[in-house]
Amino acid sequence: MIEAGSEISVATEGAGLDIAPSMGTEAVPDWPGALWVGAVDLESLAGYTHLRLQDSAGYHRARLLVRSGSSVRGFIDVDAPHGVLDRSVLETAVEALPPAVAAQTSSTPSITVIVCTRDRPALLRGSLAAILRLDYPNFDVIVVDNGASTAETRDMVRNEFNDPRLTLISEPRPGLSNARNAGLRHAQGDIVAFTDDDVVVDEFWLRGIAAGFEQAPNVACVTGLVPAGELRSAAQGYFDERVSWSKIVAPKVFTMEHPPADLPTFPFCVGAFGTGANFALDRRTALALGSFDPALGVGTRTGGGEDIDMFTRVLMEGHALVVQPSAIVWHRHRAELEDLIVQVSGYGKGLGSWLTKILLNPRTARLAIARGPQGALHFLRNARGHSVGQGPAPEETVPRDPRIAKALRAELFSVARGPLNYLLERRSGRAGKT
Incomplete structure (x- = not known):
């Protein structure tokens, strides 16, 4: 193979x-x-x-x-x-595609790649192998072993990857934000690029990231394209159609000074800016913003939301966020319905939790309430449009799997659970303020 x-x-x-x-x-x-x-x-x-x-x-x-x-x-x-x-x-x-947009960069700033993982050495192996083959002259890699229950990840990294660019650290406190923050504290690069353990990065991923930071003044965050790397099941097809970040192919620059007309809920836009599997931050800016919110993310009661929270905070603090499609990371969507339900439930809880955080902050609450009705309508229209969808079916005759509707119901139910989960996570004492 x-x-x-x-x-x-x-x-x-x-x-x-x-x-x-x-x-x-x-x-x-x-x-x-x-x-x-x-x-x-x-x-x-x-x-x-x-x-x-x-x-x-x-x-x-x-x-x-x-x-x-x-x-x-x-x-x-x-x-x-x-x-x-x-x-x-x-x-x-x-012939139907738009012309290519140049993605060259004139510089190669130092970049630290951070991969957070928890008890998934088999997936991490492939992800690391692709990262270490990157066509970029100035990068290092930090693997954050988060809340591990075994030594398998540590042993695999140390025994199979003898590369001076690679560092393994441990973060015993569970939660993706805790893991990302641990990597951020240890990073030395001017830019920190985050990805996951279930992806394959494109050879030119970091060149795309570097190009993104040159697209506008005061860029603090660059996100990239995260296409489906596999579409062999109805669950994968549904998820691919459900998320917008798998199809963003046009470069964009977002700032609060110039809100986009096609995003009426800006800057509270789920999916429009990218996703946590593929984004990079200016390291100093990320630290100044207070790093990631430990009450959000996989591994906590909230199940997610730390990425969109960071994207929004970057914009609200006056920085530019760039979507750079040439920075590509291929993602393996969940192939089985049961796994898909777990994943979208986490997305739902993360969304509800993040919205709760927005409403608890007077500064963001005023803006969010003014734009809330439009956001709710957009979410419900999007949800209804995919309630029985099956992804990129080639013909109208492809049968629809009624079981897929379970994933939508699970996601909607989980959004409603988000507020309580966020408050409980805050109260637990594990979360600091951001």
Whole structure:
């Protein structure tokens, strides 16, 4: 099997270009709407008449992230019978995409990559391997072993990764914010880039991050594209359609001075700025803001929300936030319905908890209340639109799985639980003030 994260490898014979999947897997798809997922660089197609999709057994269609060098054009969904995509089909689909936006950077600031993990050494192994292959000259990596119940993660990192750029630290207090804060305290880079243990970073991820910090004055946060690395099940398809951050391909600069007209709830915009699997902060600014709120995040009663909380605080303090799609991190969505329900329940609790924090602060409460009705309508419209959806189904005849509605109900119920969970987490004494 071709190694995950290896985007393109040239075939040794014929006129075909071999393309590896974005995330390696041996599982055969069990959903009629399944899409093989990978990426193609238009600048690498000279002399080829077709593309051969590796590890594509069971797939009949493909989703390709189309790039021109390091710049992102967008996504196309195309037929790929027997794992072969004709170049003419590719080029026809690409015609509908917008032109590439240059993503070069003139500098390479020092970057510390922080990966927080808890008892998932098998997933962490692949994530670290991709990070250490990054095409960037000036970075180091901190792995935060958070609230570990065994020594497996520590032993795996120490025994399998002999790299001077890699540091392993332990944060015994559970909670993703505690883990992120521990990494932030130990970081030495001018920029700290956060990602998760269930992703594969693109080779040019940090170059995209660095480019984002050059897009505007006073940039304190850069987020990137987090596309689905696998779409083989109905649960994965539903989640991919449910979240907006998996499809953001247009660079954007957000500031309070120039609120975007298409986001009436700005700066309280879930998904519009990105997600916690792929973002970077100016280290000094992050520390000055008081780091991450320990009452939010996976591993606490609130289950999430620490990322959007940080994005909002960056903007409210007068800094710019840049969405830079060329900074790509591939994410493996939960394939099973039970796992999906757990995940979206955490998202729901995190959203409800974060909104509670917003309303408890007089400064943010005034702005949020003024924009609250619009936000509620947007959330409910989005939820209803996906109540029985199944993601990127290739045809109208793909059957809908009624079980997917359970995920929506779980998410909505969890949002309602968020306020109490946030107050309990605050009262527990584990959380400081931010």
